[in-house]
Amino acid sequence: MSKQLAERIKNRSARIGIIGLGYVGLPLAIEFCEEGFRIAGFDISTRKVKLINSGKSDIGDVSDERVKTAIKANALRATSDFAALKKCDVCIICVPTPLSKTKDPDVSYILKACEQVRKYLHKDMLIILESTTYPGTTDELIQPLLEESGLRAGTDFYLAFSPERVDPGNAKFGIENTPRVVGGSTKKCAEIAKLFYSQVVDHVHMVSSTKAAEMVKLLENTFRSVNIGLVNEVALMCDRLDIDAWEIIDAAASKPFGFMPFYPGPGLGGHCIPIDPHYLSWKLKSLNYYSRFIELAGDINSHMPEYVLERIGRLLNRKSKAVRGSKVVVLGVAYKRDISDVRESPALDCIRLLSEHGAKVSYNDPFVPVIEMAGSRWKSQRLTPKLVAAADLVVILTDHTEYDYQWLVKTANLIFDTRNATKTVKGRKSHIELL
Numbered sequence: 001m002s003k004q005l006a007e008r009i010k011n012r013s014a015r016i017g018i019i020g021l022g023y024v025g026l027p028l029a030i031e032f033c034e035e036g037f038r039i040a041g042f043d044i045s046t047r048k049v050k051l052i053n054s055g056k057s058d059i060g061d062v063s064d065e066r067v068k069t070a071i072k073a074n075a076l077r078a079t080s081d082f083a084a085l086k087k088c089d090v091c092i093i094c095v096p097t098p099l100s101k102t103k104d105p106d107v108s109y110i111l112k113a114c115e116q117v118r119k120y121l122h123k124d125m126l127i128i129l130e131s132t133t134y135p136g137t138t139d140e141l142i143q144p145l146l147e148e149s150g151l152r153a154g155t156d157f158y159l160a161f162s163p164e165r166v167d168p169g170n171a172k173f174g175i176e177n178t179p180r181v182v183g184g185s186t187k188k189c190a191e192i193a194k195l196f197y198s199q200v201v202d203h204v205h206m207v208s209s210t211k212a213a214e215m216v217k218l219l220e221n222t223f224r225s226v227n228i229g230l231v232n233e234v235a236l237m238c239d240r241l242d243i244d245a246w247e248i249i250d251a252a253a254s255k256p257f258g259f260m261p262f263y264p265g266p267g268l269g270g271h272c273i274p275i276d277p278h279y280l281s282w283k284l285k286s287l288n289y290y291s292r293f294i295e296l297a298g299d300i301n302s303h304m305p306e307y308v309l310e311r312i313g314r315l316l317n318r319k320s321k322a323v324r325g326s327k328v329v330v331l332g333v334a335y336k337r338d339i340s341d342v343r344e345s346p347a348l349d350c351i352r353l354l355s356e357h358g359a360k361v362s363y364n365d366p367f368v369p370v371i372e373m374a375g376s377r378w379k380s381q382r383l384t385p386k387l388v389a390a391a392d393l394v395v396i397l398t399d400h401t402e403y404d405y406q407w408l409v410k411t412a413n414l415i416f417d418t419r420n421a422t423k424t425v426k427g428r429k430s431h432i433e434l435l
């Protein structure tokens with residue numbers, strides 16, 4: 001291991017560059033600042049750069065106060081000028097890894113970021129990729145690209161992969177107390193990357209290669225996708241059997257071993273679970289292997305908004321009403337509770353489907369004031385007694401904790417609850433239908 005770099009990491013004089021200041025990059029930058037490091041944050045969005053340098057955050061888990069403190073102390077500076085990488089000892093890449101329209105991995109953001117790194121790569125620099133990607137990306141794509149500089153990984157510079165495991169909105173587990181998985185291109189690379197993360201993370205779990213570290217993240221997210229797919233299918237089966245799926249899951253969860261509860265819902269959202277497993281199945285297709293669990297779970301989960309529409313149609317039909325012309329108020333459009341992220345949110349699909357079928361849809365989300373879909377702009381409506389009482393149906397799509405469910409159940413004529421958010425409500429519940 002480079003003694004000089006190790007020393008600089010330990011005594012906090014190492015300069016850190018973080019490329020991509022989004023849900024992953026900004027919290028990481030702030031965490032390292034608070035540990036005494038100086039950070040150069042790189043982002044191609046000039047809006048984001050300006051926002052951060054003015055002491056503001058657009059990420060729910062990072063307060064304006066923390067950003068302001070880091071900027072004032074000169075510990076953090078955001079920029080779109082990658083030349084500042086010249087002075088960085090460590091560079092962490094946290095750029096998006098979306099899917100193309102045909103559901104193939106789009107690693108163009110990683111490649112663009114790495115092209116910038118290659119320009120300013122210097123001896124003893126540690127490069128870490130944190131973006132979720134398919135096994136082999138670091139060794140097969142990034143290493144050759146960086147080595148075009150003439151420098152060699154493992155001897156001249158260090159290269160590692162460490163998957164980000166951030167769970168937005170999770171108050172219990174953050175960067176410090178969530179163990180880190182790290183794999184290096186060589187043993188030396190792994191050692192220096194381990195030392196680096198140990199400065200801010202309580203436990204670092206080493207794996208044998210970058211490929212293994214890439215696979216760990218995909219196992220974690222595939223595990224969630226498949227289990228959610230299973231439980232969504234259980235909900236579809238229980239509907240046909242006229243059984244309450246939530247009762248079954250709660251009862252099964254009373255078993256103290258061998259069962260872990262997952263819950264059904266209107267579909268998958270966010271930048272991870274609906275996307276990452278496809279990185280793995282794409283890679284496996286190139287090896288002539290069809291990943292059955294991933295495809296099946298993806299199929300079930302992605303059709304849940306259509307199932308929500310079907311259930312709404314049935315529910316209104318029982319009241320001698322049609323979807324067309326009915327006033328439907330949607331509660332919650334973020335992809336999960338208590339956050340503002342609407343990326344891949346199934347609520348957007350549900351709203352689109354309801355509108356396409358002629359429903360008069362409005363929505364409320366305390367975290368999401370505006371949504372934009374297919375060129376139209378929707379504003380969150382105030383959750384007034386008038387709005388709720390006038391609705392033919394209220395659909396709970398995201399179970400934000402700040403909703404007063406007791407009041408909602410008392411005020412609404414009819415509720416379709418896709419999250420079992422009304423579970424603890426007391427009194428009349430005959431007008432509530434659960435997913």
Ligand SMILES: NC(=O)c1ccc[n+]([C@@H]2O[C@H](COP(=O)([O-])OP(=O)(O)OC[C@H]3O[C@@H](n4cnc5c(N)ncnc54)[C@H](O)[C@@H]3O)[C@@H](O)[C@H]2O)c1
Nearest residue numbers: 020021022023024043044045094095097112113131132164
């Ligand atoms: N959001 C999560 O909960 C989460 C959790 C774990 C892992 N991840 C993974 O981490 C990665 C980043 O996700 P995110 O949610 O932070 O994305 P994000 O969209 O919130 O942020 C990415 C940032 O990178 C910037 N960017 C794009 N290309 C760039 C470039 N070439 N140079 C500099 N900046 C660039 C964008 O402007 C944006 O600000 C993805 O691979 C994602 O799968 C995300």
